[in-house]
Amino acid sequence: MNASAADLPRALAPHDRELLSPEQLEARLRAIGAERYHDKHPFHGLLHGGQLDRGQVQAWALNRFEYQRCIPLKDAALLARIEDPQLRRVWRQRIVDHDGEREGDGGIARWLHLTDALGLDRELVESGRALLPATRFAVQAYIHFVRERSLLEAIASSLTELFAPTIIGQRVAGMLANYDFVSPKALAYFDSRLHQAPQDANFALDYVKRHARTREQQDAVCDALRFKCEVLWSMLDALHLAYVEPRLIPPGAFDPRRMPS
Numbered sequence: 638m639n640a641s642a643a644d645l646p647r648a649l650a651p652h653d654r655e656l657l658s659p660e661q662l663e664a665r666l667r668a669i670g671a672e673r674y675h676d677k678h679p680f681h682g683l684l685h686g687g688q689l690d691r692g693q694v695q696a697w698a699l700n701r702f703e704y705q706r707c708i709p710l711k712d713a714a715l716l717a718r719i720e721d722p723q724l725r726r727v728w729r730q731r732i733v734d735h736d737g738e739r740e741g742d743g744g745i746a747r748w749l750h751l752t753d754a755l756g757l758d759r760e761l762v763e764s765g766r767a768l769l770p771a772t773r774f775a776v777q778a779y780i781h782f783v784r785e786r787s788l789l790e791a792i793a794s795s796l797t798e799l800f801a802p803t804i805i806g807q808r809v810a811g812m813l814a815n816y817d818f819v820s821p822k823a824l825a826y827f828d829s830r831l832h833q834a835p836q837d838a839n840f841a842l843d844y845v846k847r848h849a850r851t852r853e854q855q856d857a858v859c860d861a862l863r864f865k866c867e868v869l870w871s872m873l874d875a876l877h878l879a880y881v882e883p884r885l886i887p888p889g890a891f892d893p894r895r896m897p898s
């Protein structure tokens with residue numbers, strides 16, 4: 638049997654440990670997204686294809702709010718570690734995008750318009766008490782990763798956003814076509830993300846291409862992106878297990894059957 642370099646342990650494949658050019662690094666990152674990004678998860682196929690009922694869509698929006706809620710916490714943790722004022726100036730915009738400049742503005746408020754439109758109680762959504770445990774753990778893992786790893790890895794972990802515009806396009810078109818309980822106004826969150834995500838992702842991509850100067854750093858950047866794909870994937874696994882198959886809703890988690898419709 639012929640073993641390829643990819644099958645060999647790292648120590649046995651020294652030729653595969655050379656510094657990558659910035660373009661090669663980008664190609665590796667894009668290949669990771671092509672294989673592992675959460676657009677490939679079956680739950681998204683069901684969501685976008687109109688195969689979920691209102692309760693299942695509510696469960697998705699309620700759990701995804703935890704991600705939205707914590708993104709500014711993650712970015713604040715990252716910001717606190719940046720020494721360069723120029724980089725801080727760019728990165729702080731992410732917090733503004735989510736929090737807005739005033740009450741009722743920004744991505745978090747827009748996500749709450751979606752949960753409102755789906756008929757979810759705001760207090761329930763904001764309290765987080767009906768979350769799936771795995772949602773909470775996955776989101777916390779992301780915050781911890783950003784706090785504990787190098788700045789380069791922390792920035793690289795945001796690179797899933799490179800792949801977000803495609804899935805957002807599929808989501809908006811699919812949900813509007815398939816669910817009579819979803820309106821363009823309810824999905825307004827995604828309109829802003831369509832221009833924010835590419836800006837953010839291109840900046841982060843350029844940063845890692847310029848700052849990953851050793852092969853070890855380049856590998857760490859790729860691992861950070863794999864880790865983040867796993868965060869997103871595990872959130873959808875948890876939704877699938879609880880609300881699609883085998884419908885194993887953990888104690889205390891949101892249960893659409895118990896909601897007034």
Ligand SMILES: O=C(O)c1cc(C(=O)O)c2c(n1)C(=O)C(=O)c1cc(C(=O)O)[nH]c1-2
Nearest residue numbers: 708744794795796797798799801804805830
């Ligand atoms: O709808 C999506 O599929 C999706 C994915 C991602 C992502 O890839 O991490 C983000 C978002 N949305 C998003 O709305 C968002 O604000 C966001 C921030 C980040 C990040 O890692 O800093 N990812 C994402």
